[in-house]
Amino acid sequence: MKKIEAIIKPFKLDEVREALSEIGVTGLTVTEVxxxxxxxxxxxxxxxAEYVVDFLPKVKLEVVISDSLLERAMEAIIxxxxxxxxxxxxxxxxxxxxxVRIRTGESGExxx
Numbered sequence: 001m002k003k004i005e006a007i008i009k010p011f012k013l014d015e016v017r018e019a020l021s022e023i024g025v026t027g028l029t030v031t032e033v034x035x036x037x038x039x040x041x042x043x044x045x046x047x048x049a050e051y052v053v054d055f056l057p058k059v060k061l062e063v064v065i066s067d068s069l070l071e072r073a074m075e076a077i078i079x080x081x082x083x084x085x086x087x088x089x090x091x092x093x094x095x096x097x098x099x100v101r102i103r104t105g106e107s108g109e110x111x112x
Contacts, residue, residue: 019076
């Protein structure tokens with residue numbers, strides 16, 4: 001099993017969720033986060049005063065999937081989240097050793 005963590009632009013969330021649903025991903029966790037990479041933030045004007053926004057709003061998706069779905073899930077996220085501009089985000093993949101569904105006690109891939 002693998003855990004995919006994807007940091008994407010907030011307005012791309014619905015497209016990514018739909019793309020993952022189409023390939024059979026049944027659940028995911030979404031967190032509103034802030035951060036920066038090469039984008040480095042930007043300057044905004046508010047009531048005549050300039051200020052720097054260091055951290056930009058992003059959305060973090062977390063999904064645990066079987067190894068067989070990994071490549072398709074990554075492709076779905078990339079295709080749905082890509083705008084071609086700086087700040088499109090990143091995908092991180094890590095191994096998951098164990099999953100347990102609390103309600104039923106199921107474990108392993110049956111609990112995903």
